[in-house]
Amino acid sequence: xxxxxxxxxxxxxxxxxxxxxxxxxxxxxxxxxxxxxxxxxxxxxxxxxxxxxxxxxxxxxxxxxxxxxxxxxxxxxxxxxxxxxxxxxxxxxxxxxxxxxxxxxxxxxxxxxxxxxxxxxxxxxxxxxxxxxxxxxxxxxxxxxxxxxxxxxxxxxxxxxxxxxxxxxxxxxxxxxxxxxxxxxxxxxxxxxxxxxxxxxxxxxxxxxxxxxxxxxxxxxxxxxxxxxxxxxxxxxxxxxxxxxxxxxxxxxxxxxxxxxxxxxxxxxxxxxxxxxxxxxxxxxxxxxxxxxxxxxxxxxxxxxxxxxxxxxxxxxxxxxxxxxxxx
Amino acid sequence: xxxxxxxxxxxxxxxxxxxxxxxxxxxxxxxxxxxxxxxxxxxxxxxxxxxxxxxxxxxxxxxxxxxxxxxxxxxxxxxxxxxxxxxxxxxxxxxxxxxxxxxxxxxxxxxxxxxxxxxxxxxxxxxxxxxxxxxxxxxxxxxxxxxxxxxxxxxxxxxxxxxxxxxxxxxxxxxxxxxxxxxxxxxxxxxxxxxxxxxxxxxxxxxxxxxxxxxxxxxxxxxxxxxxxxxxxxxxxxxxxxxxxxxxxxxxxxxxxxxxxxxxxxxxxxxxxxxxxxxxxxxxxxxxxxxxxxxxxxxxxxxxxxxxxxxxxxxxxxxxxxxxxxxx
Numbered sequence: 001x002x003x004x005x006x007x008x009x010x011x012x013x014x015x016x017x018x019x020x021x022x023x024x025x026x027x028x029x030x031x032x033x034x035x036x037x038x039x040x041x042x043x044x045x046x047x048x049x050x051x052x053x054x055x056x057x058x059x060x061x062x063x064x065x066x067x068x069x070x071x072x073x074x075x076x077x078x079x080x081x082x083x084x085x086x087x088x089x090x091x092x093x094x095x096x097x098x099x100x101x102x103x104x105x106x107x108x109x110x111x112x113x114x115x116x117x118x119x120x121x122x123x124x125x126x127x128x129x130x131x132x133x134x135x136x137x138x139x140x141x142x143x144x145x146x147x148x149x150x151x152x153x154x155x156x157x158x159x160x161x162x163x164x165x166x167x168x169x170x171x172x173x174x175x176x177x178x179x180x181x182x183x184x185x186x187x188x189x190x191x192x193x194x195x196x197x198x199x200x201x202x203x204x205x206x207x208x209x210x211x212x213x214x215x216x217x218x219x220x221x222x223x224x225x226x227x228x229x230x231x232x233x234x235x236x237x238x239x240x241x242x243x244x245x246x247x248x249x250x251x252x253x254x255x256x257x258x259x260x261x262x263x264x265x266x267x268x269x270x271x272x273x274x275x276x277x278x279x280x281x282x283x284x285x286x287x288x289x290x291x292x293x294x295x296x297x298x299x300x301x302x303x304x305x306x307x308x309x310x311x312x313x314x315x316x317x318x319x320x321x322x323x324x325x326x327x328x
Numbered sequence: 329x330x331x332x333x334x335x336x337x338x339x340x341x342x343x344x345x346x347x348x349x350x351x352x353x354x355x356x357x358x359x360x361x362x363x364x365x366x367x368x369x370x371x372x373x374x375x376x377x378x379x380x381x382x383x384x385x386x387x388x389x390x391x392x393x394x395x396x397x398x399x400x401x402x403x404x405x406x407x408x409x410x411x412x413x414x415x416x417x418x419x420x421x422x423x424x425x426x427x428x429x430x431x432x433x434x435x436x437x438x439x440x441x442x443x444x445x446x447x448x449x450x451x452x453x454x455x456x457x458x459x460x461x462x463x464x465x466x467x468x469x470x471x472x473x474x475x476x477x478x479x480x481x482x483x484x485x486x487x488x489x490x491x492x493x494x495x496x497x498x499x500x501x502x503x504x505x506x507x508x509x510x511x512x513x514x515x516x517x518x519x520x521x522x523x524x525x526x527x528x529x530x531x532x533x534x535x536x537x538x539x540x541x542x543x544x545x546x547x548x549x550x551x552x553x554x555x556x557x558x559x560x561x562x563x564x565x566x567x568x569x570x571x572x573x574x575x576x577x578x579x580x581x582x583x584x585x586x587x588x589x590x591x592x593x594x595x596x597x598x599x600x601x602x603x604x605x606x607x608x609x610x611x612x613x614x615x616x617x618x619x620x621x622x623x624x625x626x627x628x629x630x631x632x633x634x635x636x637x638x639x640x641x642x643x644x645x646x647x648x649x650x651x652x653x654x655x656x
Contacts, residue, residue, distance in 0.1 A: 022589060025589070101652055129468070131656045132464070133599075139616040139640075140612045141612060261605065261608040262345075262349040262608045267603045267608075269457075269599075270600045271599050273595070273598075274595065275596075280593050284589055291467075306656055307656075309639050312467075312635070316466065324450075324636070327636075328450055
């Protein structure tokens, strides 16, 4: 067997621990290092023999790590970390601030290209496999419309927004697609669907003792951007109930394209995910793109890339002949 | 606007006419020529200004056609036609005899490589987009199992088999996936499903006058390979009913992967198609891969390819920046 692909992780939160699990499922890879901004001595990595390195010493891993998987957040971590690490390593990240992707791509591309590295940005499921399905489906059926639905799943951003409401001790928010809207998307009528028509938001809230529940509910439902454009329901529950019933991080969703060919024949292409663990699934996507980045780099394909630029065969440990025999 | 990609079609059956419609939906392409083994003067092409050329004169189109889409059958046409045309043109085909893909790939690869052409084989939905989804899903969730279900749809091969039964005047066969088997596939239990458990076969048969219906039904249900391994139902209908209710060519199906990550978290990835017209959808896939073949050839990527080797961005008329902005 060829040498294993040496994987490093920056960060050690939920997605990073998912990367650790995913690397263990792929015999052609090994986890070599975890880079942390905390005190390295305080970070206990599950896998044995993995070096824990302070972010300030990340450069010491050059030559030790083939692909660095950046598990930072998109708001503040990645805009800085992406170009910085792309100058030192091949990288994979899950940058998902949609409006800033063009500038982020440019910044990472400059750093990666100048140093002969390959950096795949915005990997995961949305952006990621959902994006791929939007692209494939639109290319096949140019005369059509596509619809993305999210859920049922926990939105971290919306849960955080709930927790910032006065009188709220803890909370979880589920995004739920509306079945009638999904049916309309598949119908071939190519409807324009409003934000309110597509998703509902369900909140499970633990209130502080003596808090005004009516006021909390009103504040949530009127919160701009997060809840005011949606039909939102608020359930007050105990801390114990929240822990017991709402501590997992399920998610998923649907990409639906409806299109026409010939003399009015209608087609529906649908891709869907039903995930027990959003961070572990995201991590699994990151890991197979790490394999692709490494191979692409070996062939001289440097610079910033997205999932759109990666030939599918690069993701699999199987070679071309085996893929054609087993999966074509 | 750049020059249009000049498309040729070999054959002028259902898929070829679907290609003609699909090219008309893609403003960066134009249909230039139809190659036929019949007398060219007897072939009426819908699009104006398209040359109809005898197969024996196909070489006269070298330099006139950028990509030739081969709409022949896999049994006898393509094994000969594939390498022959790959020596003259960039080609796309929908070769679907699974067991013979390795040797077909080799033969086309030799012809294409020796002449600097790019030939994408086995394009369509299965093999094709279903294969892509098997590959993506397996790469993301290596610890899992995948299941392919076909239908509800008309199987041309099984309909032909019905028509060969003594006393049968005309017939249509539908392949129908079994809902309980699809549920089992999604359950996470990774069951082994038998042929009989996965699909049922429903036949609509027009009998010749005076034929022994009981004997026809028995012959169908006991037919090896085609029907004996399935729960098969046979309905006798009039020629008028068959024409009215069963003259379209719908199809579709599901690719389901069920897999595990971490400490037993379960995920389901599902891709499905619901198609009014199997040949028109297949043609639409062929056409966007023609764009990819042409671009790949311009960049020097010659030889035989499959959908696994084609970066998704090559399929779209949009450039990288636009794709990242609109679809990522």
